[in-house]
Amino acid sequence: MHIVEPQEETKNPVVRKLREWDAQAVAEVLEFRGETTVVVHREHLRRAAEYLAAEPSLRFSFLSDITTVDRYPIEPRFEVNYHLLSLDRRERLRLKLRVAGNDPTVPSVTSTWPTANWHERENFDLFGIRFEGHPDLRRILMPDDWEGHPLRKDYPVEGYR
Amino acid sequence: MVLNMGPQHPSTHGVLRVILELEGEIVVKAEPVIGYLHTGIEKTCERLTYSQAITLTDRIDYLAPLSNNLGYCLAVEKLLGIEAPKRAQYIRVMLTELTRISSHLVWVGTHAIDLGAMSVFLYTFREREEIQKIFEFISGQRMMTSYFRVGGLALEPPPGYLDQVRRFIDTFPARLDEYEDLLTQNRIWLGRTKGVGFLSATDAIAMGASGPLLRASGVAFDNRKAFPYSSYDEFDFSVPTQTAGDCFARYQVRVAEMRESLKIVRQALEKIPAEGPFKATAPGIIAPSREEMKTSIEGLIYHFKIYTEGFAPPAGEVYQAIESPRGELGVFVASDGSNRPYRVKFRAPSFINLQTLPKLCEGRLIADVVACIGTTDIVLGEVDR
Numbered sequence: 001m002h003i004v005e006p007q008e009e010t011k012n013p014v015v016r017k018l019r020e021w022d023a024q025a026v027a028e029v030l031e032f033r034g035e036t037t038v039v040v041h042r043e044h045l046r047r048a049a050e051y052l053a054a055e056p057s058l059r060f061s062f063l064s065d066i067t068t069v070d071r072y073p074i075e076p077r078f079e080v081n082y083h084l085l086s087l088d089r090r091e092r093l094r095l096k097l098r099v100a101g102n103d104p105t106v107p108s109v110t111s112t113w114p115t116a117n118w119h120e121r122e123n124f125d126l127f128g129i130r131f132e133g134h135p136d137l138r139r140i141l142m143p144d145d146w147e148g149h150p151l152r153k154d155y156p157v158e159g160y161r
Numbered sequence: 162m163v164l165n166m167g168p169q170h171p172s173t174h175g176v177l178r179v180i181l182e183l184e185g186e187i188v189v190k191a192e193p194v195i196g197y198l199h200t201g202i203e204k205t206c207e208r209l210t211y212s213q214a215i216t217l218t219d220r221i222d223y224l225a226p227l228s229n230n231l232g233y234c235l236a237v238e239k240l241l242g243i244e245a246p247k248r249a250q251y252i253r254v255m256l257t258e259l260t261r262i263s264s265h266l267v268w269v270g271t272h273a274i275d276l277g278a279m280s281v282f283l284y285t286f287r288e289r290e291e292i293q294k295i296f297e298f299i300s301g302q303r304m305m306t307s308y309f310r311v312g313g314l315a316l317e318p319p320p321g322y323l324d325q326v327r328r329f330i331d332t333f334p335a336r337l338d339e340y341e342d343l344l345t346q347n348r349i350w351l352g353r354t355k356g357v358g359f360l361s362a363t364d365a366i367a368m369g370a371s372g373p374l375l376r377a378s379g380v381a382f383d384n385r386k387a388f389p390y391s392s393y394d395e396f397d398f399s400v401p402t403q404t405a406g407d408c409f410a411r412y413q414v415r416v417a418e419m420r421e422s423l424k425i426v427r428q429a430l431e432k433i434p435a436e437g438p439f440k441a442t443a444p445g446i447i448a449p450s451r452e453e454m455k456t457s458i459e460g461l462i463y464h465f466k467i468y469t470e471g472f473a474p475p476a477g478e479v480y481q482a483i484e485s486p487r488g489e490l491g492v493f494v495a496s497d498g499s500n501r502p503y504r505v506k507f508r509a510p511s512f513i514n515l516q517t518l519p520k521l522c523e524g525r526l527i528a529d530v531v532a533c534i535g536t537t538d539i540v541l542g543e544v545d546r
Contacts, residue, residue: 070504
């Protein structure tokens with residue numbers, strides 16, 4: 001994966017727009033196989049989401065997916081990925097958030113994209129990421145009384161529990 | 162009154178439970194409860210090599226296994242930076258479009274059964290069986306085909322396979338007209354579907370609905386057009402849309418999609434060259450041909466290494482979206498540079514589309530809930546994964 005240097009960044013109009021809007025929000029830009037990933041800080045996520053969805057020249061109105069990667073034992077352990085899609089501009093963008101293992105809380109984006117509701121419940125269920133401001137954060141796939149979060153890398157895959 | 166519908170209710174198409182809060186016959190609140198079919202496919206993928214995980218993708222959306230194969234293979238190919246040869250791409254297009262027809266046939270049939278029209282089901286399953294026979298002829302399996310592999314196809318298709326497909330597409334248009342005769346003007350069908358389960362374009366986008374659900378609400382978005390993969394840009398087809406946003410509009414969109422798929426299959430039949438490689442040449446990643454394995458020492462070494470330890474793509478993450486019969490099937494693969502995927506995530510269209518169910522049926526009669534569940538065309542295997 002290629003880390004894009006700040007001087008190259010201006011080539012991508014979406015990254016340029018984001019930089020112009022708030023230089024602090026963009027922590028890092030990654031390029032891999034023609035896909036752009038913008039790493040944002042946790043405190044800027046909700047603002048950045050609103051900006052990307054509402055800005056008339058960007059219109060990332062469709063949230064395709066939210067998914068987490070557990071980098072255990074590396075810290076910050078979790079990477080939460082948001083796959084955005086602009087339906088009419090036909091462009092995709094990935095937002096990435098790095099979250100520490102001892103405090104896996106992320107602001108909820110349900111106010112910007114209502115579809116995030118079930119996505120966030122799934123990530124809470126399988127990874128134990130807590131989404132602050134989510135209207136109904138419950139398990140969705142596992143039973144309510146289940147212990148642990150199965151997709152975490154330190155979750156045992158064999159034997160009795 | 163609170164009514165528990167499912168998880169063993171026949172019209173929930175699997176094991177979906179819906180908790181309905183009723184005011185007389187009116188649904189005040191509907192809450193889908195899922196997870197009864199959760200088998201941990203994503204977790205299992207992490208323990209398998211890239212090629213082994215293909216067999217799991219069949220079992221996600223078991224009505225469109227080839228679409229899942231395609232989404233996953235394309236994602237891994239993107240990760241590796243390789244591409245399947247043109248011949249394989251055209252065969253992939255032909256087979257996924259047949260999958261779309263077969264999946265929509267099951268949908269029309271079961272949806273009609275749910276709403277009381279028994280006979281349509283018997284007819285659509287007759288045609289579906291024809292498609293299953295084609296799949297069996299080509300891949301050796303009716304449903305769990307695993308026919309698409311990273312870099313191409315599993316094996317050279319048998320002689321005469323194109324004739325089988327040709328025979329099917331020659332008979333099918335007339336059959337499709339028959340279903341339309343049974344349903345499109347049918348007063349009971351219209352009464353049960355027209356104006357039922359309304360979803361506006363704004364709501365559809367906000368709720369992340371994709372596929373026929375989105376297109377029946379007037380948004381002409383299709384991944385095959387917007388982000389062409391597997392040479393879809395070389396095919397001439399249109400994206401059917403409707404603006405009514407109700408169950409009937411979704412029925413119309415799906416029937417129109419079957420006709421468009423037929424168009425694509427017909428073009429593919431002309432495009433597919435009689436001979437040519439069916440998988441990419443990439444030493445160390447794609448197994449060499451049988452001939453090469455038997456005659457050269459490098460071939461034998463690669464064959465042994467690929468089938469024992471697999472291949473290791475560079476570290477990185479990709480997201481590949483395709484248009485499955487149900488909507489946007491996204492496959493996110495994260496690699497850490499080893500021979501097993503570090504994380505695989507399937508953005509299952511059924512899972513997201515099901516989220517619109519409360520929007521569709523709240524404030525409507527309890528009988529409409531069945532129509533609304535049917536019209537979202539969910540496959541519970543895909544919802545729960």
